[in-house]
Amino acid sequence: MKSVSIIRHVHFEDLGAFAPLLRRLGYEISYLDAGVDELPDDVADRADLMVVLGGPIGAYEDDLYPFLHEELRLIQRRLAKGAPLLGICLGAQLIARALGAKVYPGPAKEIGWKTLDLTDAGRQGPLACLEDVAVLHWHGDTFDLPVGATRLASTPLCPNQAFSVGRQVLAFQFHPEAAESGFERWLIGHACEIAATPGVSVQGLRAQARALAANGARQGQLCFEAWLAGLSPGGPV
Helix, strand or coil: CEEEEEEECCCCCCCCCHHHHHHHCCEEEEEEECCCCCCCCCHHHHCCEEEECCCCCCCCCCCCCCHHHHHHHHHHHHHHHCCCEEEECHHHHHHHHHCCCCEEEEEEEEEEEECCEECHHHHCCHHHHHCCCCEEEEEEEEECCCCCCEEEEECCCCCCCEEEECCCEEEECCECCCCCCCHHHHHHHCHHHHHHCCCCCHHHHHHHHHHHHHHHHHHHHHHHHHHHHHHCCCCCC
């Protein structure tokens, strides 16, 4: 059985719609909770796939969250091995930072479902599944495109919504794994942020989830599955 090691920052931001897909493809799923569980080097060595999930902290807040040093070490180790690595939201920011790019507050928070602007490279790869698809955005930070990375998608507020590095590394600033099932936990867990963000409400996000989350999750699964298929020898680039 193949294995996937997931670094999680808050319990409700889990693999979401990606979990049943990975199980169907024969992956054994193992979560490690940052700041709680130890993150030994072999986490980056032993798994067939490593995933770093989102969370409501800054990728640059080492002084507040020293465990970020451990995560960055594992990510850099994984990058050096050239092994499959996926980052989502904070995970994407940490990959960007591990590659030498700057992570910093964006011009405004981007919260809610909206479509992406795919680049030519994005349309020619797995993200083609997300063309004209509303996906969940939930972030206030952004990052510069790392040297050697390929930009795959953007929005007006966030030029770097997705990037890849070769075949093995994929990073999403948005949340293609988000599903309607379990989304109420996001509304509870992020209650303070929602209340403090103009133009964003619990009722509005819940209505968006009911209307858009199922399709976003379905297309997100197709995108993720296409990327996984491309990791196999002889698979599409």
